[in-house]
Amino acid sequence: NAGVTQxxxxxxxxxxxxxxxxxxxxxxHEYMYWYRQDPGMGLRLIHYSVGEGTTAKGEVPDGxxxxxxxxxxxxxxxxxxxxxxxxxxxxxxxxxxxxxxxGPGTRLLVL
Amino acid sequence: xxxxTQMEGPVTLSEEAFLxxxxxxxxxxxxxxFWYVQYPGxxxxxxxxxxKADDKGSNKGFEATYRKETTSFHLEKGxxxxxxxxxxxxxxxxxxAGTALxxxxxxxxxxxx
Numbered sequence: 001n002a003g004v005t006q007x008x009x010x011x012x013x014x015x016x017x018x019x020x021x022x023x024x025x026x027x028x029h030e031y032m033y034w035y036r037q038d039p040g041m042g043l044r045l046i047h048y049s050v051g052e053g054t055t056a057k058g059e060v061p062d063g064x065x066x067x068x069x070x071x072x073x074x075x076x077x078x079x080x081x082x083x084x085x086x087x088x089x090x091x092x093x094x095x096x097x098x099x100x101x102x103g104p105g106t107r108l109l110v111l
Numbered sequence: 112x113x114x115x116t117q118m119e120g121p122v123t124l125s126e127e128a129f130l131x132x133x134x135x136x137x138x139x140x141x142x143x144x145f146w147y148v149q150y151p152g153x154x155x156x157x158x159x160x161x162x163k164a165d166d167k168g169s170n171k172g173f174e175a176t177y178r179k180e181t182t183s184f185h186l187e188k189g190x191x192x193x194x195x196x197x198x199x200x201x202x203x204x205x206x207x208a209g210t211a212l213x214x215x216x217x218x219x220x221x222x223x224x
């Protein structure tokens with residue numbers, strides 16, 4: 001039982017490049033979330049999903065897209081990376097919106 | 112709007128000192144309240160939670176009581192250890208299905224021996 005895993009752990013992008021961050025959970029949770037963590041800002045919600053095939057915007061969705069084609073996976077895409085998207089990205093999942101379980105994070109540096 | 116405010120850090124303590132990290136919230140309705148801990152280089156782990164007024168959450172010697180009258184959820188520990196050095200986040204969740212957590216900005220705790 002791995003819990004929540006994230007791929008990759010670290011990535012460097014040039015401005016304008018695209019990439020996809022993968023989140024996978026093996027707890028059969030309905031709800032999944034993507035947050036970004038920036039110094040002095042805490043964690044802010046980017047997008048979330050309440051079930052397979054559904055997604056919704058969070059507090060800071062601009063510049064990101066998401067997909068939840070399978071219940072266990074939640075993908076976060078950056079179509080054209082910008083330096084302002086340099087951050088640590090955390091995925092989380094929960095069952096019926098209760099306690100959220102977090103992945104180890106992905107550090108992204110956009111040059 | 113809904114928000115969480117926690118004390119600015121960093122907090123620097125000696126081993127066995129008493130710890131308090133203040134957290135207050137603004138929310139509609141009756142949220143659930145959480146403390147998460149993030150050790151260096153890791154993701155967030157749930158430390159404790161409380162789902163209704165006057166509930167006390169506790170874990171690993173840490174405690175926090177849900178105070179509706181003061182809209183607070185202060186984290187306390189009677190005797191900190193070096194291994195408690197981490198970033199602590201207070202968070203709330205509105206009691207609606209699927210809602211995400213709203214976090215405070217985090218408080219860095221550094222404990223020295």
